[in-house]
Amino acid sequence: MSAPLILCIEDEPSLRDDIAAELGEAGYEVIQAADARDALERLDDRRPDLILCDIVMPGMDGRALLAHLRSARPELNGIPFVFLTALSSREQMIEGRRAGADDYLTKPIDYDLLRAMIAARLDQVARLRSAGGREAETDALDRLTVGVVLLDVEGGVCHANRAAIELARDAGITLEPRLTGKGEGGRKLAGLLARILSGSESGAALWLDDGSRRVMVLGRPLGTGPTRDGTAAMLTLSDPDRHEALDPVALRQLFDLTPTEADVARLVAEGLRRDQVAARLGVSTNTVAFHLRNIFDKTGTRRQADLVALILSMPMAWSDP
Structure with a gap:
């Protein structure tokens, strides 16, 4: 079994070396990064089991890096992210928690506390992964x-994904405890549910249009009876005018x-100009080009418009649920 991999992002070389030495003696493998840009490059090649990150760094600071990873690299969200800081005030700790950090360690570092x-944190991640199951499916x-x-x-709702919750809200559909609608659209929806839940039809479809937004509803029963978790039917909700970019993991x-x-x-695909992309990623426009x-070359597209159209045609959201 390989040693857990820790990414340590710290702009002070001596402290970074000390942390790496202490964790190496404790049986961990350590990758060192001097700043956020260095860390992003290393994350291109390796997936750590935990990230230690200084808050105050030149260029992109620790909070900005965490925000970037949470939005742009959702596949890394299960990795514990721990801030290292010399600022130990209550306000700083609250701000760090709000930024999404999993833990906080103040300087000077207590290495016994760091190892513990x-x-x-690694034990907690292992237990959550072993509990997987239904949570992974949803x-x-x-x-x-x-x-x-x-x-x-x-007709009770067993589960509604994030897109369904947003679309239902916009279309005036209530999801809890049962799926219902308002007015004529609500009556049509009730009829669709009755048909697919009774098994009289293998599928049914309708448009819900309140004048400001159209939502396509498709429904079908799941087999001849409920599944082991009680699910008997599935609806899909979609808006032909709504587009979201693809999950970066799927893109890769x-x-x-x-x-x-x-x-x-x-x-x-989000509509950012090249200079805005460069600023967001902390690189030059030449690098973006x-x-x-x-x-x-890899997608077989020739123009930026063709690339955007290709990405937006795909059904996987890039943002973290």
Whole structure:
């Protein structure tokens, strides 16, 4: 079994070396990064089991790096992120928690506490992964841009993914405890549910249109009876005018992109200009242009508009649920 891998991001070389030495003696493998840009490059090649990050750094600080990873690299969200800081005030700790940090360690570093904290965090991640099951399945549904609603035999909502919750809210659909609508759309929805739950039809469809937004609803029963978890039918909700960019992990797998290339492609699909992409990623515009040339080659597109159209045609959300 390989040693857990820790990424240590600290701009002070002597402290970074001391942390690496202490953790190495404790049986961990350590990757060192001097700043956020260095860390992002290292994350392109390796996936650590835990990240230690200084807050105050030149360029992109620790909070900005964490925000970037949470939005641009959702596949890393399960990795514990721990801030290292000389600022130990209550306000600083609250701000760090709000930024999404999993833990806090103040300087000067108590290495016994550091080792204990890392061991506890890695143990927590291992227990959560072993508990996986249904949570992993619903997390996968939450990455779809298409709304998915799972129903029991009585029409109660077993699960609604994130896209379904957003679309239902906009279309005036109530999801809890049962799926219902308002006015004529609500009556049509009730009829669709009755047909698919009774098994009289293998599928049914309708448009809900309140004048400001159209939502397509497709429904079908799941087999001849409820599944083991009680699910009997599924609805999908979609808006033809709604587009979201693809999950960067799927982008990488489909087109053999590097993590940075996937980030560039996603940000371009969001509508950012090249200089804005460069600022977001902390690189030069020439670097963005270099990555775009590689992306065009790998995706078989010739223009930025073609690339955006390709990405937006795919049904996986890039943002973290």
